[in-house]
Structures are given as C-alpha cells and as structure tokens.
Amino acid sequence: MKKNKRNFIKFMVTIIFIPLFTELSFIKKKYIKKIIKKKRFSKVWLLDINDN
C-alpha cells in the first residue's frame, strides 16, 4: 500500500504536474509577448495585452 501511494504521488508529479506547469508557463510566456493595437483618443496605441 505504501509503495502504491508512493508510485501514485510519483505518477502525479512526473506525468501530470510537471507537464501542466511547464505548459502553463509556456502559455504565459506567449501571452506576455502578445502585442495589441488599440484605437482610442484619436491615436493608435501599441500595447502589451497585460497593460489593460
């Protein structure tokens, strides 16, 4: 039982959590670099998507 529990935790960490966090951070990185153009106040603003 103890061994199974350890294997389960190992499975969760290596197969589920690490890829998930890696993926999330990758998405976040892409998300940070997203540049948007916004028309307002008779100007076209060049902004990062996180500015708003």
Add this chain to the structure above:
Amino acid sequence: MIINNLSNIEKKKFYVIIIGSGPAGISTALRLEEKKIETLLIEAGDINYRPESAEFLKVNSIGDHYGDLSGNRLRQFGGTSGLWGGNCNPMNYNNFFDWPIKKSDLDKYNDEASNILNLKEKFFLESLNEELNIYNLAWSNVKFGKDYLEHIRKSKFIHLSLNSTFLSFNGKEKNISSINCRKGNKDFKLMSKFFILSCGGIENSRLLLWSRYKDNKLFSSKLPIGNYYMHHPYHFVGNGIINYKKLNNYYSEKNIVNYPIVTCNSNLYVEASEQLLNEKNIINSGIYINFKNINKNNDFIKQLSCVAPKFIKKLYDDINAKDIYEIDVWTMQEQEPIKENCIKLSDELDPYNIPLTKLIWKKLPSEIKSARIIMEEIGNFFIKKEIGRLALENHLYDQNVNYETVSGNHQMGGTRIGINEEDSVVDENLKIHGLNNLFVTGSSVFRTSGHSHPTFTIVQLSLRLADHIIQYKTKKNF
C-alpha cells in the same frame, strides 16, 4: 579677393567659374584653392540679405501643400546656409544602391567635409536590433557667408563677384565657352575652361531648363532636367513614454557603445535596418525621438492611464525617478524619386525676364506605409524590452486623415546623377551628359534622397567634383 568691376576680368579666361556661392560652391572653390587653381565665384545676391532678392525665388507650387518656400532659400553670399539649422549626417550605404558612385567614393572626403563644416562630433551608426539602427547628427555652427568671407577676401585664387546674376550659357559643339551675367545694369561675358552650376536644389534645375530653352542645340532634349524632384517630408508621428534606465541597460546587454546621453529636449535618432527595408520593401525614415520631462497631469499621461491602467500603475512606482521621460516622435522621410514630382518653368518671369519656378510635388503612399512599419517596430521593441509604450498618429493608419508636413527645407533631385541621359542629367563626375565642361553640384544631383540632412553630402560631392577638375589640370589632357 572681391571683384567689384567685372569689366576688368572680361578678357581673362578663368580655369573655373562657379555659379552660386552656397555650401556647394564655396566648398568646391576652397578645394580648388588648395591646388592654386583660380576660380571666379559668381553670386547673385549681396553679402547680406536684401528683400528684393526674394523676387527671383518665387515658386508657383502645385500639388500637396509644400510650406512657404520663400523662407527656405536665401539668395546671398553663403546661400541658404545663412538660415540653416546646422544638422549634418552622411547618407547610408543603402542610399547609393542606384547611384553610379558608392558611399566609399564620398567617405574619402569625410574629414575634409567635417573640417569645412567645423563638426566636433564623430558620426556613428549602431545596430539596436535586427530591425532598427540608432545614429547621430553632428551640429555645424558654420554660416558659409559669414565664416568664409574674410578667407575669400584675402584669397589670391578665389575671385568673388557679388550682385552678379547668371543669365545664360554661350557655346557650341558640346563646349561652353562663356556665360552672360548681369551686374548692376550692365551685362558681361565671362570666360572659363570649366563651369560649375551650384545654385541650390531648385535653382539648378530652373537655370538649366532656361538655358536649354534658350539654346536647344547645346543641351540634349532627352535630359530629364527638373524631374525626380524630392523633398524630406517631416511630420509628427506619435508620442509615448520611455524608461531610459531600461534602454541604457539594453545598450549594455547588447554591447552598444555609441548612444546619445539623454536629457530633457535631447533626441534619439532611429532608422530601419537594411534587413527591415528589404523584408518589408519600404523606404527609410529618420525617426526623431525627443525626450521631455514627464508631467503626470498632461493629456497624454491621462490618456495612457485610461488605455493601459496596469502599465501606468506599474510605472507610477518609478514615476518620480529621473529615468522616465515622455517622448514626442517625428519622422524625416526619404521620398521615392518619381518623374511626376518635378520642377518646371512658370509663365511668370523674374525681374530679369527669366521664368520663375513651377513646382509640382505630391506626397506618396510609400511614405506613410514606411513610417507606420518603422514606428510599429520601435513600439514592439519598447514592449518586448519593457522600455516604454508608443501611441501613433491616426494618419499612419487612415489615408483619409490629413496630415501636414513641415517646411520644404531640403530640396533634392532635378539634375540627378546617373549613367545615361535618358534617366539622369549628370554623370558620375557631375558633368552634364553631352557636354564637355559644364558640371552641376549640390543636392539637385541626388539620385535618391535618403533621410539624411543633405549638407554633409553636398560638401562631400563638391570636394569630389573639385578633385575631378584638379585631375584635368594635373593631367593637362583638356
């Protein structure tokens, strides 16, 4: 020396007569003087400005609004350098793509041109990233009329005749033998081996068009005199905010050695790299980023707070720091050379019955497209490196939005350099195609305008022309 009475030199045959005493004419004369070659410098104006001289410079401007050209040119000793801003920078390598000479042909004259213009700073061009370069302007305090008058007065080899207006060329079978010019109420015939026309970006074309009209056997009808006129459209393209400390850190990361020290009202100059020009098929623009002290209460910062609240909140942590600047962004653009932008003779006449100038000039779509692409590259660079934010003017995106270009200070083209008379007026040595001894110098010979201020290139070209004439003298093959 100054010649007051032209009757005394009517029988003298000079080696070179230079028509026009602006930066081009004086630079050429100074170089020829070094080799003890006698020149006669003909200046239509006086030592100081006379209001009546403006009667000769009137322009009938057709097309897009060009600004008031009466304030952009001076008919006096020293030419338009009497009112210029003094900014200098050399043309880039890629501007010479279509020229019959290379940048290196002019770079030989960098030191001498800098010396004539009394430039204290060295020029630099640094790569900011793959798409953008930064560069500098050097400032000249030289007013050619004021600074070279005493030198010319004392010179044994430069003869200066003021208030002497060029009227026409005389000659036959590809050779100019003399010019007619008027001083006071009297006309004179002046002889020389070589003649150089250096009356400025518009006058060179006007006088050549008039000369061809007077004698169509001497000048080929094929020469595109007056065509491919160019100007540097200069307009406001946006504003923004910049963290100069972060920009400085970027310089260090990238080992950028040459960059301007920023203070309030100083400028950072940015242009497109060759890679960006080729990739996007655009013409170049000098982007002038002017730094101002930040004011939390001004409209732009308030607007930025609405459009980018998270960014401005983050910025407010640093806003009292001296590293944050508000910026105004202007662009001085290269203009495509097209036949349709041209100088012609007007139906109106000047006081000596020579037709005045009709200028046909239009803004071109490539200018706005290019400015937009370069500005977006700068904006993206600011975002990626967390350096700042830009807001661009609507006219960069909407062709229906009208925009004004400032002044017409830089007049280029009209007698452009090239290899044949079908598409150019002068050859690689600035000699008019089909003639043996008439040369043109100044910004009118520019084949492309680049975005650089023209005076440095004008002086380089004039020094090179003088060397070409010196070669004739030393080889004695003329």
